[in-house]
Every structure is written in C-alpha cells, then in structure tokens.
Amino acid sequence: MNPVDQIAIAPIVVPALAAPLALLVMRRRRWLGVTISFTSCLLMLAAAVSLLLLADDGTIRTYEVGGWEAPFGIVLVVDRLASIMLVLASTLALLALLHATLTETDRDGWHFHPLLQFQLLGLNGAFLTGDLFNLFVFFEVLLIASYGLMLHGQGPARLKAGVQYVVVNIVGSSLFLIALGLLYSLTGTLNMAQMGLRVAAIGADDQWLLRIAGLLLVSVFALKAAIVPLHLWLPRTYAVATPAVAALFAIMTKVGVYSLIRVVPQIFGDGAGAAAWVPSPYLLPAAMITAILGFSGVFVARRLSEQAAYAVVGSTGTLMIAVAGWQADTIGAALYYLVHSTLAGAALFFIADVVARRRKSFGDTISSGPVSHDRQMVALLFLCAAIGAVGLPPLSGFIGKLLIMGSVADEAWWAWAWGVILGTTLIGVIGFARAGSTLFWKDGPLPEGAAPARTARFDLAAAAIALALMTALSVAAGPVTAYGEAAARQVMNSPATVDTILGAR
Amino acid sequence: MISLEFLVASAIGVLVAGGIYLTLRGRTFQVVLGLTLFSYAVNMFLFASGRLVVDRAPIWSKSVTEYADPLPQALVLTAIVITFGMTALTVILTLRSFLESGSDQVDGDPSGNHEDDSA
Numbered sequence: 001m002n003p004v005d006q007i008a009i010a011p012i013v014v015p016a017l018a019a020p021l022a023l024l025v026m027r028r029r030r031w032l033g034v035t036i037s038f039t040s041c042l043l044m045l046a047a048a049v050s051l052l053l054l055a056d057d058g059t060i061r062t063y064e065v066g067g068w069e070a071p072f073g074i075v076l077v078v079d080r081l082a083s084i085m086l087v088l089a090s091t092l093a094l095l096a097l098l099h100a101t102l103t104e105t106d107r108d109g110w111h112f113h114p115l116l117q118f119q120l121l122g123l124n125g126a127f128l129t130g131d132l133f134n135l136f137v138f139f140e141v142l143l144i145a146s147y148g149l150m151l152h153g154q155g156p157a158r159l160k161a162g163v164q165y166v167v168v169n170i171v172g173s174s175l176f177l178i179a180l181g182l183l184y185s186l187t188g189t190l191n192m193a194q195m196g197l198r199v200a201a202i203g204a205d206d207q208w209l210l211r212i213a214g215l216l217l218v219s220v221f222a223l224k225a226a227i228v229p230l231h232l233w234l235p236r237t238y239a240v241a242t243p244a245v246a247a248l249f250a251i252m253t254k255v256g257v258y259s260l261i262r263v264v265p266q267i268f269g270d271g272a273g274a275a276a277w278v279p280s281p282y283l284l285p286a287a288m289i290t291a292i293l294g295f296s297g298v299f300v301a302r303r304l305s306e307q308a309a310y311a312v313v314g315s316t317g318t319l320m321i322a323v324a325g326w327q328a329d330t331i332g333a334a335l336y337y338l339v340h341s342t343l344a345g346a347a348l349f350f351i352a353d354v355v356a357r358r359r360k361s362f363g364d365t366i367s368s369g370p371v372s373h374d375r376q377m378v379a380l381l382f383l384c385a386a387i388g389a390v391g392l393p394p395l396s397g398f399i400g401k402l403l404i405m406g407s408v409a410d411e412a413w414w415a416w417a418w419g420v421i422l423g424t425t426l427i428g429v430i431g432f433a434r435a436g437s438t439l440f441w442k443d444g445p446l447p448e449g450a451a452p453a454r455t456a457r458f459d460l461a462a463a464a465i466a467l468a469l470m471t472a473l474s475v476a477a478g479p480v481t482a483y484g485e486a487a488a489r490q491v492m493n494s495p496a497t498v499d500t501i502l503g504a505r
Numbered sequence: 506m507i508s509l510e511f512l513v514a515s516a517i518g519v520l521v522a523g524g525i526y527l528t529l530r531g532r533t534f535q536v537v538l539g540l541t542l543f544s545y546a547v548n549m550f551l552f553a554s555g556r557l558v559v560d561r562a563p564i565w566s567k568s569v570t571e572y573a574d575p576l577p578q579a580l581v582l583t584a585i586v587i588t589f590g591m592t593a594l595t596v597i598l599t600l601r602s603f604l605e606s607g608s609d610q611v612d613g614d615p616s617g618n619h620e621d622d623s624a
Contacts, residue, residue, distance in 0.1 A: 133580055140587050147594060159602040163533060163611060166598060170540050170591055171528065174547045177584055181547075181554035184577065 008063040010047035011124035019117035048086035077130035080487030099462035100244035108153035119145035182213035225256025238309035243353030250345035290317030295424035299431035304364035308348035315341035332485030337400030350463035368442035379440035386432035520546035533599035
C-alpha cells in the first residue's frame with residue numbers, strides 16, 4: 001500500500017486525535033484548543049481535496065483497516081461521491097468554526113471544539129465506510145457528538161428540544177439495528193458490496209423479510225434526512241440550537257441522503273433480483289410532500305432560524321425528488337443541488353444569528369424593529385442567501401433546480417416534479433420576501449432608553465464566505481456538474497464497485 | 506414443549522411492545538424506561554440474528570467443526586455499550602430538563618395538565 005492510499009484514513013484519524021488533544025489543552029489555554037480545532041479542520045480539508053482530485057481518475061480506492069481483507073474486515077471506500085461529501089463536510093465545519101469563534105459562542109459551553117471534532121469524525125467515517133455496521137457506529141458517533149453540540153449553550157428551550165431530539169434518534173438507531181440484524185441473518189455479511197451480491201440469491205420464502213429489512217433501513221435514513229413523515233424533529237431542534245451548530249447540522253440531513261444514495265443502488269439496485277428498488281415507490285411522494293411542507297414552513301415561520309430550518313427541510317425534499325428517480329443523471333443533478341443546499345442552509349443560519357445579535361431584545365423574530373447597525377449590509381446578505389435558498393438566478397440554487405428539472409424530464413412523473421419544484425419555489429420566494437421586507441424595510445420605534453446596538457462587522461464573515469462559495473459554485477457549474485454526474489455513474493455501476501472492493505473473483 | 510425460538514421471539518415481542526408503549530408516554534421517566542426496554546429487545550434480536558444454536562463452540566476449538574456465529578456477539582457488544590452510554594445521557598438530560606423547566610413532560614408543558622397525567 002503506497003503512502004498516497006493512506007490519505008484515505010486521514011479524515012477519520014485527524015479529528016480522532018484532535019478531539020482529545022483539544023479537550024486536554026483547553027483547560028488551561030483556550031486559544032491553543034481553538035488553534036488545534038482550526039488546524040484539524042484545515043488538515044481535513046486538505047486531505048478531502050486531495051482525495052477529491054485522486055478520485056477524479058475514476059478508480060475506486062479502498063483502505064482495509066488493520067490489513068484485514070475486504071469481506072472480513074472493515075473497508076473504507078473512496079470514490080467520487082465520498083470525496084464530494086468529505087470536502088463539503090470539512091468546508092462547512094471550517095465555516096461553522098469560524099462563526100463560532102468570531103461570535104465567541106464557542107465559549108458558551110465547555111467542550112465546543114472537542115465535540116465539533118467528534119462530530120466530524122462521525123461524519124467523515126459515515127462517508128468513507130463500506131461496511132453497514134460500521135456505518136451504524138459512525139452514525140452513533142456523529143449523533144452522540146450532535147447531542148452535545150445541540151445542547152451547547154443550554155437553556156430551557158434547548159434542553160426541551162434536546163430531549164425530543166435524543167429520544168427520536170435513539171429510536172431511529174434501534175430501528176437501524178433491527179434492519180442490520182435482519183440483513184445479517186439473511187445474507188450473512190455486513191460488507192455492503194458483498195451484501196449486494198448475496199441479496200440477489202435470497203429465495204422467494206425470505207423475500208418479505210428482505211423487504212421489511214430494506215424498508216426499515218430506508219426509514220432510518222429518511223429519519224436522518226428529515227423526509228415526511230419523519231421530519232417533525234428537525235425544525236424544533238435546529239431553530240433552538242446555537243447558530244454555528246445549526247449551520248453545521250445542515251449537513252446532517254445530507255448524511256441521510258448520502259446513505260440512501262450509497263446503500264439503495266448497491267444493495268437494492270438492479271442486481272437485487274426480486275427485491276430490486278424496494279423503497280422507490282415510497283420515496284418519491286414523500287420527497288414531494290417534504291418539499292411542499294418545508295417551503296410552506298418557510299412561508300409561515302415566525303423566526304429567521306425557524307425559517308432556515310424549514311428551508312433545510314424543503315431543500316432536502318427537492319433533493320430527494322431527484323434522487324428518487326434512481327438514474328445516473330438524476331442523482332448527478334441531485335449531487336450538485338446537495339452541495340448548494342448545504343451551503344445555502346448554513347448561510348441562512350449564520351444570517352439569522354447576525355440579525356439576532358444586532359436586534360438584541362427583538363432577536364431573530366420576523367417583526368419590524370428599530371434600525372439596527374449595518375442594516376443595509378445584513379439585508380444584502382439576507383437577500384443573497386434567500387435567492388440561493390429558493391433557487392433564483394444567478395446563484396447556484398437556480399442551476400441546481402434547473403438541472404434537477406432537466407434530469408427528471410424523461411420520467412413518467414415529470415409533470416408532478418416540475419409542479420412541486422416550481423410551486424415550492426414560488427412559496428419560498430414569497431416567504432423570504434415577507435421576512436425580508438418586515439425585517440429590513442419597516443421601522444419600529446426604538447424602545448425607551450435603548451441605544452441602537454453597535455456590533456463589530458466581522459461576524460458577517462462566515463455568512464459572506466458561504467455566499468461566496470455559492471457564487472463560485474455557480475461560476476464553476478460546468479466542472480462541478482461533470483464531477484457530480486461521474487460520481488452518480490460510479491455509484492449506479494455497482495458491479496464495478498463490487499469488483500474493486502472484493503477483489504477480482 | 507416450547508421451542509427456544511418461540512421463547513426468545515415472544516420475549517423480544519413483549520419487550521418491544523412494552524418499550525414502544527412507554528416511549529410514547531408523555532413524561533420523561535416513562536420514556537427513558539421505554540427506550541431501555543426497546544433497546545434491550547433490539548440487543549436480543551441482534552443476538553438472535555446469528556441463529557439460535559445450543560452447545561456449539563463460540564470461536565475456535567480443535568475438536569469441533571460446527572460453530573456458533575461469533576459476529577452477532579461482537580455486534581451486540583458494540584450495541585450494548587452504545588445503548589448504555591445513551592441511557593446514561595438520556596437520564597441526565599431529562600433530569601436537567603426537569604430542573605430547568607420545572608416540568609417532566611416530554612413536550613415541556615409547564616402546566617403539566619395532560620390527559621395522560623393521571624397514569
């Protein structure tokens with residue numbers, strides 16, 4: 001194994017080392033912990049980008065952990081899809097870290113930086129692993145870290161939402177284990193590639209069991225992705241979490257979407273015999289309802305952070321409409337929109353925080369208040385983020401939605417998809433326009449004896465960078481979509497993946 | 506004579522039923538108990554996924570050729586550790602939530618006047 005192949009494990013090893021290190025040094029020197037956190041994120045980004053470039057040659061690289069051969073040991077799989085997700089996760093982590101450090105919300109609790117590193121450990125592991133039980137373990141790692149991050153800063157509202165979030169996810173994890181147990185008892189393996197091979201050979205007697213297992217597994221991923229009817233936990237949780245944390249959580253729903261893209265074609269794909277594409281009839285209507293409910297939530301939200309949370313739900317729905325086509329071109333379009341919607345969701349959470357910090361007692365409620373500091377600048381940022389989130393030109397959301405609509409045009413249900421995507425865009429535009437005009441165009445009286453709060457301008461940085469990245473994404477739409485489509489073809493071509501992972505048989 | 510499979514399956518079924526019922530209750534203590542029962546059932550289920558066999562060597566022995574499947578045992582060990590940690594976290598979290606909001610309702614209603622309160 002040459003040194004280049006060792007990069008594959010770097011996204012898991014780096015945060016695993018950084019987290020305890022930051023925990024140890026932060027007791028005495030806070031800045032040292034922050035430095036470790038930043039260094040680790042930068043290292044992860046470097047590793048992820050180099051993996052992204054390496055994966056562009058189309059070969060699937062595997063890393064056998066501990067040198068155990070593929071079906072017996074745990075294998076990490078680096079292909080285009082995994083490297084896209086790794087780059088996205090480390091970019092988003094850097095933005096969240098920057099915002100938390102600049103606004104000093106990382107000091108609200110004791111362990112922000114170690115928890116962030118553990119969260120990244122879980123995320124990166126989930127993106128890399130090729131073993132289904134290992135996926136469960138990394139899901140647990142990222143969930144346990146997310147419980148801590150979600151409660152960061154504490155307060156009754158967070159604790160209340162936190163209890164619900166934890167309970168929902170524990171039930172989800174238990175269902176994941178049931179699905180795993182069923183699949184293991186049917187196929188006798190946990191390696192995703194080998195499971196895909198063995199699923200085809202399952203006899204007619206056990207088909208119903210296999211269908212239950214597949215649908216349970218998909219339900220768990222749908223819970224993580226917050227697809228209707230499993231979306232109710234998300235808005236309450238994200239709206240009360242610390243904004244930097246909520247921005248990082250924008251990728252948590254995408255973990256669910258990623259797992260669906262990874263697992264369904266490989267295990268329940270064309271080669272699965274009688275159980276081929278078991279979940280597909282359910283996902284499409286659920287995705288459409290998710291998009292409608294999400295953007296309706298944007299329309300009726302009373303606070304900016306709540307609006308951002310609903311925008312995350314709605315964009316996941318739009319994303320899943322494309323994924324539920326289960327063709328290489330629809331998934332390719334979905335991957336572009338996935339990157340965009342993660343950044344857009346994060347930008348909205350950052351701006352909600354920026355607004356709340358400037359309006360003091362008014363917070364981020366969508367109500368007219370006194371003229372706040374830097375209002376024009378904040379309003380401009382909000383406008384850009386809203387344009388990105390609903391998908392108006394010129395930002396990348398427009399290109400993403402256009403790609404999705406173009407890719408589903410050959411499907412039988414294209415009219416439904418177009419209707420939902422265009423309709424939800426309209427609802428979203430009205431919702432954001434209402435919020436923006438109330439917040440930035442109407443002046444309320446200044447409360448007695450209160451001077452307008454002056455805030456330093458640097459807390460706009462994370463939001464501005466997120467918007468700049470979205471602009472870059474629309475400028476570089478050509479190469480990015482080409483990469484996304486290549487990634488989708490690679491995922492859909494599961495026999496080739498199986499050959500690489502299990503070796504030539 | 507009751508078979509081993511029936512015994513284990515019915516035990517899992519009863520645990521799941523109780524677990525789901527308690528998890529759907531309105532107060533945190535019952536929810537915690539429900540989650541514990543439910544994850545206990547899941548661990549049993551996972552353990553049984555390697556087939557229920559009696560009197561076989563678990564890992565390796567010179568004299569035998571038939572083995573019990575060792576993998577579910579490893580899986581269930583992982584699951585038990587995670588569950589244990591999660592239970593501890595939930596207990597602390599619900600306790601903090603109760604102390605901060607003064608209510609042990611899952612939806613945090615301070616009045617606590619829910620219909621299921623009488624239970």
